[in-house]
Amino acid sequence: MDLLIFQAPILMVQASMDGILLGILFALIAYGMALQWGVMNIINIAQGELVIMGGYIAYFMYLSGIHPAFGVIVSPIIMYCVGWGMYKLVINKVVDKDLFTSILATFGISILAQQLMNFAFGADVVVAQSNFGTTMLFNNSVTLPNAKIFSGAVCVISAIILVIYMKKSKLGRAIRATAQNARAAKILGVDTEKVYAATFGINAALCGIAGACIAITFTLHPYTGLPYTVRSFMIVIIAGLGNLPAVAISGMGLGVFEEWADYLLGTEFRIAAVFSLLVIILVYRRFKLARKREYLK
Amino acid sequence: MNKNTFLYAGLIIFGLAGAFIFPAYKLQLSFLYILIVLAMTWDVQGGQMGYNTFGNILFFGIGMYVASSTQIAMFFSLAEWTDAGGEKTFVHTIPQFFQGFGVGILLAGIIPTIIAGVIGYGILGLRGHYFAICTLALGIAAGELAGGIEIIGAGQGMTVPVWPKGLGSNASSSQFLYYLSFTLALVTFVTLKWAYSTRFGLVLNAIRDNEDKAEAMGIHTMRYKIIGWMVSAFFVGIAGGLMGHINGYIEPTEIAFAGPTFGVFMVLMAILGGKGTLWGPLVGATLFHLFKEGFWTYFLGWQYVALGVLIIVIVVYFPEGVMGWLREKYPERFGEVVDEADLKAQVELK
Numbered sequence: 001m002d003l004l005i006f007q008a009p010i011l012m013v014q015a016s017m018d019g020i021l022l023g024i025l026f027a028l029i030a031y032g033m034a035l036q037w038g039v040m041n042i043i044n045i046a047q048g049e050l051v052i053m054g055g056y057i058a059y060f061m062y063l064s065g066i067h068p069a070f071g072v073i074v075s076p077i078i079m080y081c082v083g084w085g086m087y088k089l090v091i092n093k094v095v096d097k098d099l100f101t102s103i104l105a106t107f108g109i110s111i112l113a114q115q116l117m118n119f120a121f122g123a124d125v126v127v128a129q130s131n132f133g134t135t136m137l138f139n140n141s142v143t144l145p146n147a148k149i150f151s152g153a154v155c156v157i158s159a160i161i162l163v164i165y166m167k168k169s170k171l172g173r174a175i176r177a178t179a180q181n182a183r184a185a186k187i188l189g190v191d192t193e194k195v196y197a198a199t200f201g202i203n204a205a206l207c208g209i210a211g212a213c214i215a216i217t218f219t220l221h222p223y224t225g226l227p228y229t230v231r232s233f234m235i236v237i238i239a240g241l242g243n244l245p246a247v248a249i250s251g252m253g254l255g256v257f258e259e260w261a262d263y264l265l266g267t268e269f270r271i272a273a274v275f276s277l278l279v280i281i282l283v284y285r286r287f288k289l290a291r292k293r294e295y296l297k
Numbered sequence: 298m299n300k301n302t303f304l305y306a307g308l309i310i311f312g313l314a315g316a317f318i319f320p321a322y323k324l325q326l327s328f329l330y331i332l333i334v335l336a337m338t339w340d341v342q343g344g345q346m347g348y349n350t351f352g353n354i355l356f357f358g359i360g361m362y363v364a365s366s367t368q369i370a371m372f373f374s375l376a377e378w379t380d381a382g383g384e385k386t387f388v389h390t391i392p393q394f395f396q397g398f399g400v401g402i403l404l405a406g407i408i409p410t411i412i413a414g415v416i417g418y419g420i421l422g423l424r425g426h427y428f429a430i431c432t433l434a435l436g437i438a439a440g441e442l443a444g445g446i447e448i449i450g451a452g453q454g455m456t457v458p459v460w461p462k463g464l465g466s467n468a469s470s471s472q473f474l475y476y477l478s479f480t481l482a483l484v485t486f487v488t489l490k491w492a493y494s495t496r497f498g499l500v501l502n503a504i505r506d507n508e509d510k511a512e513a514m515g516i517h518t519m520r521y522k523i524i525g526w527m528v529s530a531f532f533v534g535i536a537g538g539l540m541g542h543i544n545g546y547i548e549p550t551e552i553a554f555a556g557p558t559f560g561v562f563m564v565l566m567a568i569l570g571g572k573g574t575l576w577g578p579l580v581g582a583t584l585f586h587l588f589k590e591g592f593w594t595y596f597l598g599w600q601y602v603a604l605g606v607l608i609i610v611i612v613v614y615f616p617e618g619v620m621g622w623l624r625e626k627y628p629e630r631f632g633e634v635v636d637e638a639d640l641k642a643q644v645e646l647k
Contacts, residue, residue, distance in 0.1 A: 090609055100349040
């Protein structure tokens, strides 16, 4: 097992390429999480379910004969409305409570969403065929599906659009102001309620884009949402809130780690590796940030 | 002789006689006692100490696997047992069964306690939501790892030794488990009641209210946090061991390390009853069990939808729980002195 890395180095190149393209997707989801965490101080456990829901929208377009790649346009629009509704129904009641309340409430949403998706779409693993073909690299020894390249490009473009929007538009300015100090923003005439709803909607829309990409590159299943939440949480705690380059880099790093774990340990330990990595990172961070006891002599 | 004596006596008599009054619901009641243990031990962290953990399910699963594996491995080869699957080619004799059972349950308490002590220093240093997410990941990682280990049946799970032949029917087996789980719930309750009345309980509350201040007062908060977690782990581990026998079958992600079911149930039960109180988890577990059985019977197929809605409703609209609500309503019953003038002033402020 440990010799695989020397026996077939080209496999590791393949894994790294896959990992980077996968990591861009994770980074987009994590950016949405960082946005709402920074603005509303909420950790959304249902983040992964939003992703899967966005994926199913693309899958339904595929079933009804439209090319699933258009899902990256349709799914964020629908998901924005879903996120907005979710905010109005539940999240606005937990915004000013302590963090655990929001974690538990979104956990409830996550269970609810899983079950509703299970009823609506069935418990089968599905994938939307994009028929994009593949690109061969390095003398045909590394294969890259074009769908993955397409989804990576979509994620990069949407991240750039979002950054420009946050910098230039009026709503973007209001969101940034609320993140810095919600009370001061309120005094200066920002409708924070609207800002919160918009932030949650934008987060859901980002999840929708990522979900549509996942529908054409990977697989969808109603119960696979939670790992996406954990991955984005992990990326956010490594990269910090609102630091897009760091989010992108740690997202790709996580993607590469996951693909390598998949090759070296076996697919059955892939999710275990992700969750164990989170525990290790948190414990490492705790020891790094721990206060040192010093005594007066 | 205080006013609670009748309450305690009534509950103990109910517990002892329960197996005869409701013979058909024995397993349901044993399940209820296990849920009470889970809720009460969750409350040591979540309610009294203010550390909202999703990770107590880790000890539940470990206890379950340890109890059954020990009972099997003491007399047979564990690998052959799990290979044989449900065919049950190996049968414990009566003394073997009880020796294995005793040692297994004991280890199911001790091993999670040790694990809690070892990982406690790293994990309990985290605060707030980092702690919550870390423990959530811990439980799921354990389930995924257990699903990859061949000797304990991997994703297929393993069967638990069956009640030995020649000792009565299934009824005596469930009676045995009923009294064991009742004893466990009773011991947990008494231990925690005692612990909360000592300095230990006060320190836990101090950690919840302001950990930095408690540390500045010279309390070794980390030591108390770890001991608190070890106490929880001990009882949860034994509860897991018993649950394995009640179920008769162990499966890594759905039964043993079942984050979305038991892991959430314990949080929900404690919040429903009122966290941070001694009686809250007990009341919450009882109510929740009734709700749950209702859902599982009348909304079959929709039970998890109902569960999700229940979580949202409880957390958003009823966060103080039954005991908290009662306390608000009848403060004098809880030994609190109500200052009428102060109350009036508060109303005017509103």
